[in-house]
Amino acid sequence: MKILFAASECAPFFKTGGLGDVAGALPKTLAKEGVEVAVVMPYFKKMNEAYKEKVEDVLNFEVKVGWRSQYCGIKTLKLGDVRYYFIDNLYYFNRDQLYGYYDDGERFAFFQQAIIEMMERVDFIPDILHVNDYHTAMIPFLLREKYHWIEAYRPIKTVLTIHNLEFQGKFNRSVLSDLFGMSAERYDDGTIEFENCVNFMKAGILYANKITTVSPSYAQEIQTREFGCGLDVILRMENSKLSGIVNGIDMEVNNPATDSHLPHHYSKEDLSGKAENKRLLQEKMHLPQREDVPVIGVVSRLTYQKGFHLVVEELENLLQFDVQFVLLGTGDPRFEAAFSQIGARYPEKCAINIDFNLGLAQLIYAGSDIFLMPSAFEPCGLSQMVAMRYGTLPVVHEIGGLKDTVVPYNPITNEGTGFGFNDFRPFIMMQTLLQAVDLYANHRQYWDQLVQNAMSRDFSWRQSCMVYLQLYNSIL
Ligand code: ADP
Helix, strand or coil: CEEEEECCCECCCECCCHHHHHHHHHHHHHHHCCCEEEEEEECCCCCCHHHHHHCEEEEEEEEEECCEEEEEEEEEEEECCEEEEEEECHHHHCCCCCCCCCCHHHHHHHHHHHHHHHHHHCCCCCCEEEEEHHHHHCHHHHHHHCCCCCHHHCCCEEEEEECCCCCCCEECCCHHHHCCCCCCHHHHCCCCEECCEEEHHHHHHHHCCEEEECCHHHHHHCCCCCCCCCCHHHHHHCHHHEEECCCCCCCCCCCCCCCCCCCCCCCCCCCHHHHHHHHHHHHHCCCCCCCCCCEEEEEEEECCCCCHHHHHHHHHHHCCCCCEEEEEEEECHHHHHHHHHHHHHCCCCEEEEECCCHHHHHHHHHHCCEEEECCCCCCCCCHHHHHHHCCCEEEEECCHHHHHHCCECECCCCECCEEEECCCCHHHHHHHHHHHHHHHHHCHHHHHHHHHHHHHCCCCHHHHHHHHHHHHHHHC
């Protein structure tokens, strides 16, 4: 089986979120299972210099982006068993950030056409072309409606993975001729039109052979009005080809027994290193170094999606209890300011770090007791899995991937790997946090059992990879 995985970001080269992690991990795991797999992404300026030095030039050609003729260089690098292709164009990709430019529509129109035109030139024509999010979602549509004359491409089957439905790629009708050199026929007949825009995601949903999301619960939720971001009707229509496959985490990078960011290593058999990390975290955060107080950690983008309006509302109440709160994150300036102000008022209990810092993130996963993640919606979420792997029990809103990966504490059976709430209200979140704090402070034997349960879970990519393989096989 030959797979081409197309994504706008891919770890370890550059990433802004979960998509980059998946593009990094899934192809590697597929390759271990004997699949011939390549990944294609833009040659972004952000790429680490060490990798830039290693890439080789393969060839170049011109891609028509509407009336424009644009240079397209193909670079490549092989890491392990995976071949990586990079689409190079200085004008589109040599910018400080990956996204957020006025011409993102044009940049990713170029990218998608370049991918298609690259395949026969580098002689990598896959059985399955796996596209991800809106930046590559037009490819199944383009293969059928624009490039159908290329005989060699006709047998290609496509899979679209939706990592976050919020971002759909909505552009003016004129992009069809202006960027893709196509007529507006499929817009005018309503196929890829949505709310007076060309909608890349809608095109992908309708034209891909299979659609997946990154957790089974999110696959259900996006078919409802509440979470469908307007496309729920289309997703309900196409739900026979929709399924959810939960992401894994990199169990080697996220291993408390070997993590290079941690001064003290530990495992579920010997948790003494976790206590040492907690002491160090308290010291670094200028909090009293107490073993008996529960440390509640947060590592996140500070956005509405992640539910921080609930946290801002309840934080001062929470700090009336015997707890410590450590937050690391960047995002919405209003959240940054609100947290910073509360942090300044409670320096003995609350440490706010408005920063992106991988080392501190790992220390928070390791040195906290509770990990707070009350997302309003969550396609999958990785942080809660990392927290469990480090023996830090997550408190989550039971939604999307959080529902699929965290087993909420059951006080009758004492089973669970964390704590969950359904009703998305500040008061309810607070009650759940207090339930966790109470168990930590007053019922340590049950707490310890939950920590063991959490650390015993297998969040590796292998299981999910097997499900992807079944899916690929089902359309070949
Ligand atoms: P999303 O991709 O929606 O932001 P995920 O939970 O899937 O959320 O993944 C977020 C990843 O980014 C986690 O690995 C988390 O540790 C990391 N992360 C988020 N914010 C920060 C930060 N400020 N510093 C370091 N790592 C961060």
